[in-house]
Amino acid sequence: MSFYLSIREVWRNRGRFVLFSLVIALITILVLFVAALGNGLANANRQFIDKLDADLIVLQENVDLNLTSSRITQDKLEDIKSIAGVAEAGLLAFSSATLVFDNGLETLDVSIIGVTPGELGNPSLLEGNPLNNSSANEIIIDNKVADNIGLQVGDQVSLRSIQGEDESFFDLTIAGITDERQFFFASSVIMSLTTWNEVRPQASPAPQSGDVLGNMVAVKLAGGVDQSIIEGRLINTIEKIEVADKITVIEAQPGYGPQQATVNAQKGFAYLIGVLGVGGFFQIQTLQKVPQLGMLKAIGTDNRTVGAAALMQIIIVTIIGILIGGIGVFLLYLGIPDSVPLSFNVPTVLTAIGSLLLIGPIGGLVSIRIALKVEPLTAIGLSS
Numbered sequence: 001m002s003f004y005l006s007i008r009e010v011w012r013n014r015g016r017f018v019l020f021s022l023v024i025a026l027i028t029i030l031v032l033f034v035a036a037l038g039n040g041l042a043n044a045n046r047q048f049i050d051k052l053d054a055d056l057i058v059l060q061e062n063v064d065l066n067l068t069s070s071r072i073t074q075d076k077l078e079d080i081k082s083i084a085g086v087a088e089a090g091l092l093a094f095s096s097a098t099l100v101f102d103n104g105l106e107t108l109d110v111s112i113i114g115v116t117p118g119e120l121g122n123p124s125l126l127e128g129n130p131l132n133n134s135s136a137n138e139i140i141i142d143n144k145v146a147d148n149i150g151l152q153v154g155d156q157v158s159l160r161s162i163q164g165e166d167e168s169f170f171d172l173t174i175a176g177i178t179d180e181r182q183f184f185f186a187s188s189v190i191m192s193l194t195t196w197n198e199v200r201p202q203a204s205p206a207p208q209s210g211d212v213l214g215n216m217v218a219v220k221l222a223g224g225v226d227q228s229i230i231e232g233r234l235i236n237t238i239e240k241i242e243v244a245d246k247i248t249v250i251e252a253q254p255g256y257g258p259q260q261a262t263v264n265a266q267k268g269f270a271y272l273i274g275v276l277g278v279g280g281f282f283q284i285q286t287l288q289k290v291p292q293l294g295m296l297k298a299i300g301t302d303n304r305t306v307g308a309a310a311l312m313q314i315i316i317v318t319i320i321g322i323l324i325g326g327i328g329v330f331l332l333y334l335g336i337p338d339s340v341p342l343s344f345n346v347p348t349v350l351t352a353i354g355s356l357l358l359i360g361p362i363g364g365l366v367s368i369r370i371a372l373k374v375e376p377l378t379a380i381g382l383s384s
Contacts, residue, residue, distance in 0.1 A: 007316070017317050020281050024321025025328060027274040028356055032329045033342070034270055035352045038263035040341030045259075046250040048113065048183040054120060054218035055227060057249045058089075061240045065252035067094060067215050072241075074212040079238050085225040090120030091214035093193060095200040096186065097161040100169065105149060111183040112159070114196025120218050123190060128153035128176025131192050138175035140190040146177050148338070153177060159189070161201045170199045185341075216249075271359055278363030282314060286367040303372050310368045311361060318360030322353060 043050075049057075049067075058080060059070040077091045093114035098107050115121040117131040123140060131138055141151065151157065151174060159170045172191070181188040191199070193212055221230055231243045244252075251257055336342060 016285075018320075021317050021321040021324060023277055023281075024274070024318055024356075024360075025325035027270060027277065028322050028325025028353075029328050029332070031267060031270045031274070031352050031356060032325070032344075032349065033332075034263060034267045035348050036342040036344045037340075038260060038267065039345065039348045040343035041259055041263065042256075043343050044182045044185045044341045045253065045256050046183075048111070048181040048188050049246055049250055051123070051179075051181055052121065052218050052246065053220060054246065055221045056219040056231065056234075056243055057246060058217040058219060058234060058238075059215070059242050059244075059249070061242045063242075065242060065244055065249050067249070067253060070215045072214050072217055074214075076238060076241065077214075077217055080217055080219060080234065083230065083233050083237060085222050085230045085233065086219055087222040088120040088220040090116055090122070090218050091193065091212070092121045092216050092218060093196055093200075093214040094183065095161075095196070096184070097159050097189075097199065097201065099145075099149075099189070100158045100160045101149065102158075107160070108145065108149070109186050110145070110189045111186040112161075112196060112200060113183065113188050113190045114193040114200075114214065115190060117192055120220055123178040123181060125176040125178055128174070131175060131190070133192070136175075136192070137170065137172050137195055138191065139172045139195075140176045140178055141174055142180045142182075142187050143177050144180045145187045145189075146174075151177075159199055161199055163202050168199075172199075271355060274356065274359040275363040278314065278318070278360050279366050280363075282310075282364045282367035283370065286310070286370045306371050307368050310364065310371045314360045314364035314367075315357075318357060322356050326353075 057065075058072065058076075059065055059067070060072060063069040072091060074091060077089060080086060080089045095112050095114075096109065097112045098109050100107050115131070117133065122130055125140070126143055128140070131140065139157075145151065153174055153176060155174050156171055157174065159172055160167055161170070162168070172189075172195075178190070181190075193214065197212065219230075219234075221227060227245070234241065234243050333342065333344070
């Protein structure tokens, strides 16, 4: 009975309900785009670190877990490897440079990441060969760069960096291609630490002597060991280091927290607009049909049926709006350039849609309450 009543009213006033479904569709588009933008911005910041096969990150102490401020030596890497419970460890270094192309394509700013061939930090490959010679000018690029530029394994690229007061150019050969691994809003170009130390921007183009420096050590633990115990061993055994898990390090990077807080605030306001919009529409709708509700109750319809019919009506209109909005998001996404960091994935989309399905009933609570409080005699009196 409740379903019949709700469907009949929606069909009889389909113009009005379709119009409001379009309003919900616009809210759906806003929520999904904000959610995808937040996910895309997070990926652009954290993707490389996220995909590291590591349990812990070791950095220099007193740098507030800031990756680019940290300095870790090769000696400390060896000390970390000697700790009981550490299965693998790898030194990583980060900087930035620019890929320059001869075929008229625009230059591309990239994150250059130094790793030790064969140790933790080397990415899995989609094609090509891993880095196996610390002195070779070979690199691994992600597939987004390869697809956008049209690069293949074996191609040579030119990397530009500032050394001293001049621009320096380095010819590097693509050894392999990995999946997308952005870091600090730039695609990653991965190379050996030796090559990285030669090509990175630096105050002087002269070769740097002394111990090899990196920014962090990625640590993978042996199976079955307690992470907190290994953290304690590292801090108590090795001087001047900080240890944290990947999520903590990612959230500590400059700008990451405020960026995500801003996106979440926008998402929250979109949900609030949705609740107020749905609530306002159905409240007005319910007030306009008080006489009809009174008549239904006068002929014996109970409050449960009336309330269920109102709730089903809200759910139906919300679902139609979400479906229209979902189609709209898909069509708009097809026309958005790759430079906009949007990332739609299953958890993000399902969370957004689940939240949107909830705002309908939540927004309609007031109208349902009004429907339940309608007195038959009073309502019939109003209609006379």
